Amino acid sequence: SIYGLKQAGRCWNKKLHGKLLSMGFKCIQSDRSCYIYSDGNVQIIVPVYVDDGTAAAKDPGDIDRVIAQLGESFKVKDLGPTEWLLGIKIERDWQAGSISMSQRQYAVNMLEQFNMADCKPVTTPMLPGLVLTKEMGAKTEEESKLYKSIYLSAVGSLMYLATQTRPDISYAVGVLARFNSNPGVAHWNAVKHLFRYIKGTLDFRLTYSKSSSPVSFVTYTDADHGGCKDTGKSTGGYMVMMNGGPVSWRSKLHTTVSLYTTEAEYVAGVEAGKEAKWVRNLLLELGYGVQDSSVLFMDNQSAIQVSKNPEHHGRMKHLDLAHHWLRDEVASGTIRVEYVPTQEQLADVLTKALPRPTLQLLLEEIGLRGS
Numbered sequence: 001s002i003y004g005l006k007q008a009g010r011c012w013n014k015k016l017h018g019k020l021l022s023m024g025f026k027c028i029q030s031d032r033s034c035y036i037y038s039d040g041n042v043q044i045i046v047p048v049y050v051d052d053g054t055a056a057a058k059d060p061g062d063i064d065r066v067i068a069q070l071g072e073s074f075k076v077k078d079l080g081p082t083e084w085l086l087g088i089k090i091e092r093d094w095q096a097g098s099i100s101m102s103q104r105q106y107a108v109n110m111l112e113q114f115n116m117a118d119c120k121p122v123t124t125p126m127l128p129g130l131v132l133t134k135e136m137g138a139k140t141e142e143e144s145k146l147y148k149s150i151y152l153s154a155v156g157s158l159m160y161l162a163t164q165t166r167p168d169i170s171y172a173v174g175v176l177a178r179f180n181s182n183p184g185v186a187h188w189n190a191v192k193h194l195f196r197y198i199k200g201t202l203d204f205r206l207t208y209s210k211s212s213s214p215v216s217f218v219t220y221t222d223a224d225h226g227g228c229k230d231t232g233k234s235t236g237g238y239m240v241m242m243n244g245g246p247v248s249w250r251s252k253l254h255t256t257v258s259l260y261t262t263e264a265e266y267v268a269g270v271e272a273g274k275e276a277k278w279v280r281n282l283l284l285e286l287g288y289g290v291q292d293s294s295v296l297f298m299d300n301q302s303a304i305q306v307s308k309n310p311e312h313h314g315r316m317k318h319l320d321l322a323h324h325w326l327r328d329e330v331a332s333g334t335i336r337v338e339y340v341p342t343q344e345q346l347a348d349v350l351t352k353a354l355p356r357p358t359l360q361l362l363l364e365e366i367g368l369r370g371s
Contacts, residue, residue: 009050016048019073023066028285030278036286037066043287054082088164097210103165104202110157111195114150121200122193125172126353132175132190134230137182144182151183154191161198165206167239168363169194170251171350174235178228178253203370208245215288217242217279218295220340221272222347223254223264234258236268237350238275245367248275251350260315265303266323272296272347273326273335280334293336299345307337 001011017027025035025046037044044057044066055063070076082090087106092099111117138144155176162173172194179187221238228235233254240248250271258264276294283290298304305311307326329335348354349362363369 012051016051016074019070020046023069028282030282030285034286038287045286049086052086054085086164087160091205098207100205100207101165102203102205103161104205107161107198107202110161111199113157114154114195116192116195116199119192119196119199122196123200123356124353124359125169125194125197126175126190127193128353128355130190130353131229132179132187134179134182136186137179137184139184143184147183147185147188151188151191152180154195155180158191158194166204166368167246167249167366168201168204168349168359168368169198170249171235171237171352174251174253178230201370204368205371206245207367207369208243211243214291215242215283216290216292217247217276218297219272219276219279220297220345220347221265221268222299222345222351223258223261223268224351225258225261225264227352228253232257234264234267235351236264236271237347238268238272239347239350239366240275240279241346241366246346248279249347249350250275259318262300262302262306262312262315263319265298265300266306266316266319266326269296269298269303269307269337270323270326273329276335277329293333296335296337297340297345298337299340299342301339304337304339 001008020035021027023037024039025037025044028034028036031047033048035046035048037046042057042059042062044055044062046053046055046066055066057063057066067076067078084090087103089102089104090099091102108117111119138147155173158169158173159177162170172190176187176191176194217240219238219240221236223234223236225234226232231253233256235251235253237251238249239246252271254264254267256267258267273296276296280290280294298307302312306316307330310327326335326337330337342348343358343361344365346362346366349359349366354362
């Protein structure tokens with residue numbers, strides 16, 4: 001296949017897939033870009049992104065053998081211990097037993113690209129109480145041409161940052177992305193405000209600590225009922241925490257309108273439960289099965305009761321039957337829903353614009369802090 005054609009990526013994937021299978025690796029079902037080799041005490045995990053890959057094993061000699069075998073079929077460049085991966089800097093503190101990930105250089109380059117390198121920092125990703133609507137979009141063709149191209153480029157750049165190492169900006173980026181079709185002055189000002197926040201938090205990094213306990217994780221979920229003024233839809237979010245830091249998070253506008261807060265929180269809980277189930281499956285295939293129930297923290301007592309029993313039927317009877325999947329998982333013991341006070345709800349950063357004191361407290365709990 002010719003490099004750059006539409007089918008080239010697929011052809012390359014098939015070639016690499018076949019080579020890894022011939023080496024004794026297995027492609028796991030939970031993530032088809034991750035391969036695992038297991039033979040007695042030897043376990044090697046190889047996640048792949050197109051033609052970039054990493055290898056994890058307890059014995060460095062096992063990694064060297066994998067690289068040598070791949071070198072028999074491909075031109076392989078061994079960069080040694082992973083320090084940079086897809087624009088993410090990885091740092092290890094062997095004495096403290098911790099590992100951290102950051103995208104400082106990516107953020108610096110982004111600010112320079114949009115002429116915001118010398119901007120004045122602010123302390124929140126989005127102003128609390130700020131309301132953005134589609135009516136604030138461009139009113140003339142000239143205004144549309146002025147903002148649309150640069151707006152789309154800026155939101156796209158911010159989205160990569162939000163999905164990789166910066167959960168604190170996920171909500172703001174999600175809101176800004178709703179106006180990609182016709183951004184206006186107010187929307188662009190909100191983008192610049194977010195750039196100014198990033199300027200003041202360039203050194204933020206996610207940190208994970210070594211744990212002596214068995215592999216476990218907890219999930220937080222929250223929703224902002226009717227947060228979108230254009231559609232009346234709620235914004236839901238979840239955050240999966242493991243070893244002191246988030247390993248998965250999401251902030252997303254619901255696809256349907258929720259009539260009550262309980263409904264919005266329950267629908268958000270379903271999405272969080274699905275992610276928790278996927279993490280369980282992933283860990284199982286990697287050889288680290290979770291034996292106990294996975295804890296799902298919610299701050300709405302009514303939604304918790306609905307997830308355990310068919311309560312509030314009059315208010316919930318119109319929901320699609322698929323949403324009651326969570327109730328089955330709770331009944332089977334796979335997921336255990338527990339209450340957490342609102343001030344300790346880590347997923348709050350994914351559903352609304354928070355004031356500075358609240359934001360700083362939650363980010364400290366999440367493990368996202370400066371150097």
